[in-house]
Amino acid sequence: GIQVEQSPPDLILQEGANSTLRCNFSDSVNNLQWFHQNPWGQLINLFYIPSGTKQNGRLSATTVATERYSLLYISSSQTTDSGVYFCVGGGSEKLVFGKGTKLTVNP
Amino acid sequence: EPEVTQTPSHQVTQMGQEVILRCVPISNHLYFYWYRQILGQKVEFLVSFYNNEISEKSEIFDDQFSVERPDGSNFTLKIRSTKLEDSAMYFCASRGRGSGNTIYFGEGSWLTVV
Numbered sequence: 001g002i003q004v005e006q007s008p009p010d011l012i013l014q015e016g017a018n019s020t021l022r023c024n025f026s027d028s029v030n031n032l033q034w035f036h037q038n039p040w041g042q043l044i045n046l047f048y049i050p051s052g053t054k055q056n057g058r059l060s061a062t063t064v065a066t067e068r069y070s071l072l073y074i075s076s077s078q079t080t081d082s083g084v085y086f087c088v089g090g091g092s093e094k095l096v097f098g099k100g101t102k103l104t105v106n107p
Numbered sequence: 108e109p110e111v112t113q114t115p116s117h118q119v120t121q122m123g124q125e126v127i128l129r130c131v132p133i134s135n136h137l138y139f140y141w142y143r144q145i146l147g148q149k150v151e152f153l154v155s156f157y158n159n160e161i162s163e164k165s166e167i168f169d170d171q172f173s174v175e176r177p178d179g180s181n182f183t184l185k186i187r188s189t190k191l192e193d194s195a196m197y198f199c200a201s202r203g204r205g206s207g208n209t210i211y212f213g214e215g216s217w218l219t220v221v
Contacts, residue, residue: 033210041196043150043212045108086150088210092138092202093163095210097150
């Protein structure tokens, strides 16, 4: 089955810094999403992005489907950005989570 | 934003007891999923359900697990005889038809087996 690798596993930033999170897939995927898991455990949908680039405020994402990777950019990070960021991808029947990037933003 | 709702939010059960976790997917969605997350670990796929039958399941989804969609709106996960290692957050999710649809997750049901 599809393997999803995320890097880095942990990231510590000062408030205001920018960061890039990466997700690599072992095979082509029809569906790709980025989620933020907040400290209460909720999975917050950030982007549905099987290809191309999207932006939403301070967050943006780019997926290069032909090279099987996706990037999530966080600019001017805030303490509320802390949590775990998951990349999820696959077909219709099964979407696989990466192990996540744990982001800590310090004031 | 559309919402998947799950109940209960938290359940404590004795080992060996049966548990049913309930989910109301987004109306007009066609694909339904259950995932679980053991504390501090990754989110693991359990099962997907489409057209009133299981379309794919993981090796975790053994005979003690079952899913059904009893009334066209609810989607349930039953664990027949709970074990301590079943303690986890269980997430329900749904998505629409086709490959161009976002998957939406519920807020999860915490299951603690004692």
